[in-house]
Amino acid sequence: MSPILFYGVPEGCSFGSIVALEWSGLPYRLCRVEMPEIVSSDEYKRINAVGETPSLLLEDGRTISESMAILHHIGARAIGTGLGFAQGAEEFDRLNQMLAFLNTTFFKAFGPLWYAFEHPLEPQQKQAITAYGMAAVEKAHHTLERLLGGREWLLGNGPSLADAYFVGIARWNDFHKVVDRRQFPGLRGLYERMQEQPAVRFAHAIEHRQEARSSGGFLGEVDLADAFCLLKQAA
Structure with missing residues (x-):
């Protein structure tokens, strides 16, 4: 299973995490979360207890929340690309x-x-x-x-x-x-x-459900119900 980023619309701050994933080249999928209706639901709080986006579901079933934590996770997996650096450097x-x-x-x-x-x-x-x-x-x-x-x-x-x-x-x-x-x-x-960054144009297109051309490792979108099933299987 490739990581799944739960991104909020409209205008979610998860936008930055989409851009970062595109830049990293790492494989990932996306799951759209409508705000404020879905993001504040009890069902979504199974993924993010605070009821916020973004959240990142990892291959091993763990979830990471908060933009800073997600961005640092991406950076740690992309050291050598100019995105991430060794802690303490x-x-x-x-x-x-x-x-x-x-x-x-x-x-x-x-x-x-x-x-x-x-x-x-x-x-x-x-x-x-x-x-x-x-x-x-x-x-x-x-x-x-x-x-x-x-x-x-x-x-x-x-x-x-x-x-x-x-x-x-x-x-x-x-x-x-x-x-x-x-x-x-x-x-x-x-x-x-x-x-002008292709990753930013991609993130805009994804949010607005327009034709989106990835320059990174994007593997497609996942329906929220399917993401819940994957989360349950990984538990």
Whole structure:
């Protein structure tokens, strides 16, 4: 059994894990999970107890959740490709630091905006939460622009797992319309370069159920019911 990535739609942060798997060349399959209906169901919580995507079902029946953990797992299996590095190496520490920032600050900044969008709120409450989220997103962009430091890529030497994670989160600005990327020339350039990556185009096509051409080890999609059966067999 090849690994199965459970990815959330619409606009799931699992987008970055799809990009990373494409870059790695590792064999994998995908399983589509609708949000918020399916992802919060008791059935899906058999795969991810928190009720979130992404999750990665491994060949031995184990599951890994959380984007950072999945990205590091992919990187560990793709050392030598430029994606992963030995733990303790300077490159590993730099990657880990950037992924941690993206997870705890960049990702988190959009949280209030998604909450306000997904939940019925009183007008005043919604306005306050939205204003808080917009300020957090703008601040996170300013910080990340500074961390980029004029480089073309987040780690400097070419596309990395951090760039894969970045593009899956950064596109949320296109939905929520918070910042004008022209204010952040470094991030704007990075975002546009990522759109030209075949792996990013593939992930977009998969999400929108368009014709998707893999440049990696994609072996097809698996229905959620079939994935549950595989999980049961592996237990």
